[in-house]
Amino acid sequence: MNTIIVYTSMTGNTELIARTLAKQLTNFGENVEIKDAIDTYADELSSFERILIGSYTWGDGDLPDELLDFYDELKTTDLSSNIGAVFGAGDSSYQHFARAVDLLEDTLTQQGCSILQKGLKIDQSKDLDLQEECLAFTLKLLKKEN
Ligand SMILES: Cc1cc2nc3c(=O)[nH]c(=O)nc-3n(C[C@H](O)[C@H](O)[C@H](O)COP(=O)(O)O)c2cc1C
Incomplete structure (x- = not known):
């Protein structure tokens, strides 16, 4: 299945999530294109079945x-032919932790996209294993989880 990952990142945390997801999906044999949102038009999404948006x-x-x-x-x-999910870095010391993920998820839903799973929110204030968090997300995307 063709996947596009579109992300935006200021200090690199969301970009790292995007690149980790891309690598993991590629390792499972998926075709993945990864792009910065600043270089992407939303109408490009229609050529991909699976869309992952990160902010x-x-x-x-x-x-x-x-x-x-x-x-x-x-x-x-119109994203009614797409399946997708959202991810992003945030910091739980802020009142609205990783709210961009929820905003994007709501928008994908409104535009008809079938959401594959709850968004992946990586908390910068916690010492998380990024590879592990991403792998759990990737496996769910691919419906390979136990
Ligand atoms: C001015 C400012 C405002 C922020 N507001 C929020 C916020 O409302 N919610 C949140 O979860 N994180 C917030 N953050 C934290 C960033 O989302 C977090 O540092 C994230 O890891 C940055 O991702 P990036 O490396 O992809 O740019 C804020 C950070 C800054 C500097």
Whole structure:
């Protein structure tokens, strides 16, 4: 199945999640294209069956400014032929932990995308094993979990 991973990342944490997911999916034989949201038009998504969108959370539970063009396009894109999921880095010391993940998930749902699983939120304030967190997410995407 063809997958596109579109992410936005300021300090590299969400990019690392994106790259880890891409590597894991590729290791399972999936075709994966990975792109920064700033270089992506939402109408590119229609050529991919599976879409994964990643963003960190900014401000007071907000989407980052550099995602807004892509996000606006997303809100007018028909995603009823797509399956997908969302991921992102955040910090649970903020009131709205990784809220960008929820905002994006809601938008994908509104645009008709079938959400494969609950979004992956990586908490920067915790000492998590990124590979493990991502692998659990990847296995669920591929329906390989036990
Ligand atoms: C000004 C500012 C506001 C932030 N607001 C939030 C927030 O509301 N919720 C949250 O979970 N994290 C928030 N964060 C934390 C970032 O989302 C976190 O550091 C994340 O790992 C950055 O991801 P990136 O490395 O992909 O850019 C904020 C960080 C900064 C500097």
